[in-house]
Amino acid sequence: MNTLAHAWGDGGGPGPWILLVPFVWALVIGGGIAVLRRTVWRGRGPWPRSAPPAPPAAHAPLTILGRRFAAGEIDEEEYWRRLSVLNEEFGTGIKGGAV
Numbered sequence: 708m709n710t711l712a713h714a715w716g717d718g719g720g721p722g723p724w725i726l727l728v729p730f731v732w733a734l735v736i737g738g739g740i741a742v743l744r745r746t747v748w749r750g751r752g753p754w755p756r757s758a759p760p761a762p763p764a765a766h767a768p769l770t771i772l773g774r775r776f777a778a779g780e781i782d783e784e785e786y787w788r789r790l791s792v793l794n795e796e797f798g799t800g801i802k803g804g805a806v
Contacts, residue, residue, distance in 0.1 A: 768793050 764770065772793065776786040 769790075772781075772786065772789055775781050776783075781789070
């Protein structure tokens with residue numbers, strides 16, 4: 708019986724083709740790692756690790772209120788009154804001097 712392992716040489720063992728098996732497995736594993744690094748591990752795959760923070764909206768109520776106060780359209784008392792109403796309505800949790 709002439710098997711692939713004994714095809715070359717005098718039948719004393721596997722031929723040089725045996726080096727091909729680890730090389731193929733190294734290519735398969737390396738290719739899998741490369742695909743994972745370019746997709747899932749960088750957050751671009753089907754399951755991103757975390758969503759980037761959303762930029763503040765230009766027409767958000769708190770942004771408009773802050774701009775009106777900064778422009779001098781409303782005074783400080785009006786600003787704080789409207790800010791407390793927005794905190795109750797939208798639940799932003801802004802307290803004190805932070806806007």
